[in-house]
Amino acid sequence: MTRIAFHLAPALMLAYGVVRLVDGRDGQHGPGPAWTVGHLLFLASLLLYGGVIAGLYGRVRATAGGTARRVAAGVTAAVAAFGLVTFVRVAIIDIVVGLQAADPAEKSMLADRYADLPAVLPQAVYEIGPMFFMIGLLALLVQFAVVxxxxxxxxxxxxxxxxxxxxxxTLDLDLLPAGAxxxxxxLFLSTREPSTREQSPSSPAYPRAEARVAA
Known part of the structure; x- marks a missing residue:
């Protein structure tokens, strides 16, 4: 399932980017069927990124030597997971707003009304939260490259x-398909099995760790 997430998460993100481009041909993004379908694809993509975070964390933990690297991987995964939760919140609110709004003006008004929901954390945290997902995922990939x-x-x-x-x-949401x-x-490169020549003779546990994560 983790290996599927590594492919399906960015694939659904790419599909969302394409739907978003179609939705914006008239100069407006939502509300309407394209807005709802696109954000449902985006929500599914984000949920699958949870599997990507778990998979990368499992691989780093299985191959990293030393407690410090394992703790660092755990902290990085927690940061990415927190950011992902705030990103999921954004997608859900966008879906709700799109279903309720009759026009772009009402969509904007409803988005402002729901901006601080749920009122558990300051609104500023919700606004910057998705960045933690991006930073955490990137950091996990760096740690994976190191170990x-x-x-x-x-x-x-x-x-x-x-x-x-x-x-x-981040620079332009119209680049979402290319970015995805x-x-x-x-993620495809990170799931490739190393060939026999590429495997380190001093790390015989690596293939077994890969097999455990893939299962």
């Missing part, structure tokens, strides 16, 4: 691609 025996160049490429993808999405494609490629 991965063999194929260091390939492992190092994954965080670079994710950083590029998130940067593009880069993230998809990065």
């Amino acid at each position: 991965t025996p063999g194929r260091k160049a390939v492992a190092a490429l994954s965080p670079a691609l994710v950083a590029l993808g998130f940067a593009g999405i 494609a880069l993230i998809w490629l990065a």
